Amino acid sequence: MLARRTLARVGSQPSALGAAPTNARNMATLREIEMRLKSVKNIEKITKSMKMIASTKLAKAQRAMQQGKQYGLANSEVFQHTLAESESKRKLFIAISSDKGLCGGIHSSVSKMTRRTFIEQKETLEQDSPIMVIGDKVKAQLSRALPQNIALTFNQIGRDIPTFADAAGVADLILKSDVKYDSIVIVYNKFVSAISYEPAMVEVLTENALKESPGFKAYEMEDDVTKDLAEFSLANAIYAALVEGHACEQSARRNAMDNASKNAGDMINSLQLKYNRGRQAAITNELVDIITGASAL
Template sequence: MLSRAARPALRAGALASARPIAPNAATFATLREIEDRLKSIRNIEKITKTMKIVASTKLTRAQRAMTESRAYGETSNEVFEQAETKALEGDDKKTLYVVASSDKGLCGGIHSGLSKWVRRTLAEKPNADVVVLGEKCKAQLSRSNGKNIVLSFAGVGKDIPTFADAQAIADQISLLPTDYASIVIVYNKFVNAQSYEATPIEAFSEEAIAGSPNFSAFEFDDSVLSNMREYALANSLFWALAEGHACEQSARRNAMDNASKNAGDMINKYQILFNRTRQAVITGELVEIITGAAASEE
């Protein structure tokens, strides 16, 4: 029981701090909002951790496929390097840029890097055409360079690319009506598990291959130049798609790892805020109980 001397001072302090009823009700609402927010962030953390594990598993297979695909692309490049093949130059010849992206997101700025590279290049060559592999870069480039896009492909990046996929894309590109001086494939080059960079690969036209200074040393007939050009294009596309897929899985793993860490930090902050708000609610209820008990004794 409280002494009669302490009751007036306690009553005055309690009335000053607990006179409005609405703030206490608002505190209860805020506590529920914080609890719901904390539950939501914990669910997001579970999702990001699971996606990180899935991306880590897929990255191992993607790196293996990337290593195998390099044999195709590097072999074609070695032939053209020894033949000293160069792209044709002329005002009437256009260049075609093939952007190797995918349809999936949640992998950091891997697609934005390709789009920025293409935008810088198109600022210097505004008449060039663009073929986009994947919906992500298509959406980004359509806003700034939509008039340059002549062909696009969807459904890219769902699984590890195969040579059959690259061959099908190369067939569609070969059917374009424009006679291009060269075809440049832009892809994300796998530097290591933490970094990648937009890199171009040159795919030469039939005239450029036939006009190579040292091409006669390979003893190719002119009748097979068209097939060789399409095969080299398919090799380069396969290399670009496989290496880009490995970069995407690596970037997604890193992005989900960072998201999980950020979610953990937010959980700690909201947990502290929840504890402080709950303590404030308990303190307010105790003040009301003591005030009611003191008032009932008078």
């Protein structure tokens, strides 16, 4: 009997044994909600800042895209009148993206279109056709799907608005490489509007294809002229795709940060409501304890 009384007396004194009070769980929950609310507010500030920066960069990227499109239109005009006689089976794919993320699925669209082309044209396209990648994001995706096809990769291009010097350097390295191909296909993101984009492909004729085309056979041209024209056309096409892809990236990043800011705002409202309810419940419990204790006295 004495042991039972002793145990009952000890059990009625939780503070002596270091036990938490009855409302400790509510206090911890409120503290966790408060910390999470603070972190979500900080994230909202960051996403709003990134949205403003992307909006500013988008305006500059659109102006550069309008100028760069003139290079692509010049190429289209040339290739429209110099059609190749036979369809090439070994194509060199140049997938254009960037090294940065936080811009939605803009990089995935380029890699998906490249993989889909290999699947849909498996009868007319050599499956070991080489792929050259501009940007680390698409490089990481294609390295998992088509690792044996990747021949050359580029990075640190397009950190700012791409220039024609960047495109000319890439074209020079491609032409100096030992990769064998019959034609070149550039896969990039096409700018549709400020809120949408779509993957696209453009084919660039090589030096041999230009020589064999009916339009060039009608004129007597030296080999150096055709070689320079092919290299310049490739640089033009790469530059036009780079500036258009850069504009799409900034547009996608702005939209992604806008959606992230809206989601953070919704989460802040939900957490604030949850925190207010928990705080009100904790205050009510404390008042009940005070009133009960006063009534007992």
